Amino acid sequence: MKIKFFFPILLFSFSLISTSCVSVQVKENTISTAPSEVKKPKNIILLIGDGMGLSQVSTAIYYKDGKPNFERFHTIGLSKTSSASDLITDSAAGATVFSTGEKTYNGAIAVNMDTIPLPTIVEQLSKRGLATGIIATSSLQHATPASFYAHVKSRSLYEDITTFAPNSGVNFFAGGGLKFFNNRKDGKDLLAEMKAKGYDIITDKLPNTPSENNEIILLADDGMPKMSEGRGDFLPNATKLALEKLSKNEKGFFLMVEGSQIDWGGHNNDADYLIQELLDFDKTLGVALDFAKQNGETLVIVTADHETGGYTLSSDGNDYNKIKPSFSTPGHSGTMVPVFAEGPGASFFNGIFESTEIYHKMMTLFGK
Structure with a gap:
């Protein structure tokens, strides 16, 4: 009786182990082949x-x-937002993870913990011939937009951040921050430098159609007005304008749009x-x-750098x-923030993951 009882258990156990092994193997293969x-x-x-x-x-x-x-x-999905220096991130470190894929200290603009510049997604894609754009309802020198085109050790260095704009390779800028181009402590006229680099400069109102050249639209000295102060449809209309322009590039485009003042x-x-x-x-x-x-x-991705x-x-x-x-x-x-995705590749953004994964x-x- 003991022998008869032993063999069915042994066979059942072997069956479970075999099934488990097959199950794990299928799971691993699914993961490894998912990107293709x-x-x-x-x-x-x-x-x-x-x-x-x-x-x-x-x-x-x-x-x-x-x-x-x-x-x-x-x-x-849900994103975990802590920075490398603090449990609770600021916008500079929070945006740097989106632009570079690396966590850094609070206040850093696309530099690592040793203040060494990190290549941004905008820089890398521009070199490959894709079109790029940056839009914000803050100044373009504010932490989030700055993290996509500049490299400085502190987010408060607005004039230093601005010096990166002329050679950034960004095809379309729209936001505030005019005074950091033309009313600088160092006396430089960076608008003239932008023009020399082939940018059309617009400082009065959002145009109805995009320029054939690279363009920078600066509609406020610092941050853009609040909605309650009459900003109107600047953000949706600037996004429409950018999409009309950038989509002409046959290689593709990357556009970052920030609703800056939700934070404020x-x-x-x-x-x-x-x-x-x-x-x-x-x-x-x-x-x-x-x-x-x-x-x-x-692919449309919507997320936040942190909750405020x-x-x-x-x-x-x-x-x-x-x-x-x-x-x-x-x-x-320190709460997790949502990540919404729609379009080709959206399934990559299911689950809970570190904020750096959005870049990767x-x-x-x-x-x-």
């Missing part, structure tokens, strides 16, 4: 809602008249400010998604039919 199986995009649009956590995204659901564009995405509303603990900026950003997502749907070769304000959509006391936006800090928080996933899809 995924359709790769020709173009990538990266939209960064600075300071935008899940509660900020939820704002679009409750405060937008109509369906938010956030709901058009079918792939959603969070720092101010000003819910009305934050909500207006978030809804403007959601409208801009619609422009990107509409283009991608028609184009068929464009510890923002929540809490009930107003015991009234569960009334939302009362609230904040827990005037600074940043983009570069993999671009064929490195």
Whole structure:
């Protein structure tokens, strides 16, 4: 009886082990072959809602008249945002991971922990002949946009950051920051240098059609006005203009668009400010998604460098039919932030991952 009882157990155990081995092997093979199986995009649009956590995204659901564009995405992941120096990142280190794939110290603009410049996605793609663009509702020297074209040890060195613009290879700039070009402490006229490098310079209003040359659009001395101050449709319209221009490049393009002032509303603990900026950003997502749907070769990624304000959509006391936006800090928080993706390669952005992976996933899809 003992022998008869022993052999069925042995056979059953062997069956389990064999099945387990096959299961692991299939899983490993699926992972290893996934990149070649995924359709790769020709173009990538990266939209960064600075300071935008899940509660900020939820704002679009409750405060937008109509369906938010956030709901058009079918792939959603979560990004861990700590920097190399701090559990809670700032925007400079937070954007540097998107532009270079490396975590660094708070305040760093596309340099590593030893302040050595790191090659950015914009620089690498420009060398390969792809078109590139940078748009922000801040100044172009602010931490996030700067991290895509400059290399300095401190985000506060606005004039130093600006010196990188003429030789950046970026085909389309739009945002604020005019004074750092033409009203500098060192007396240099960087607008003249931009012009000498072949840029068309626009400082009055957003044009209706793009130039055939590289162009830089500077519509404010520093940051752009708030939505409440009459900024209007600058962000969605600048995005439309950039897409019309960059999509003419047969090799493809990379465009970074930042809703900068979602973060500023969070720092101010000003819910009305934050909500207006978030809804403007959601409208801009619609422009990107509409283009991608028609184009068929464009991946749209939406994420944040970090969350700002510890923002929540809490009930107003015991009234569960009334939302009362609230904040827990005037600074940043360490919460994970969402990553939305739609288009060829979107499946790469499922799951929970380090913020650096966004760069690496983009570069993999671009064929490195």
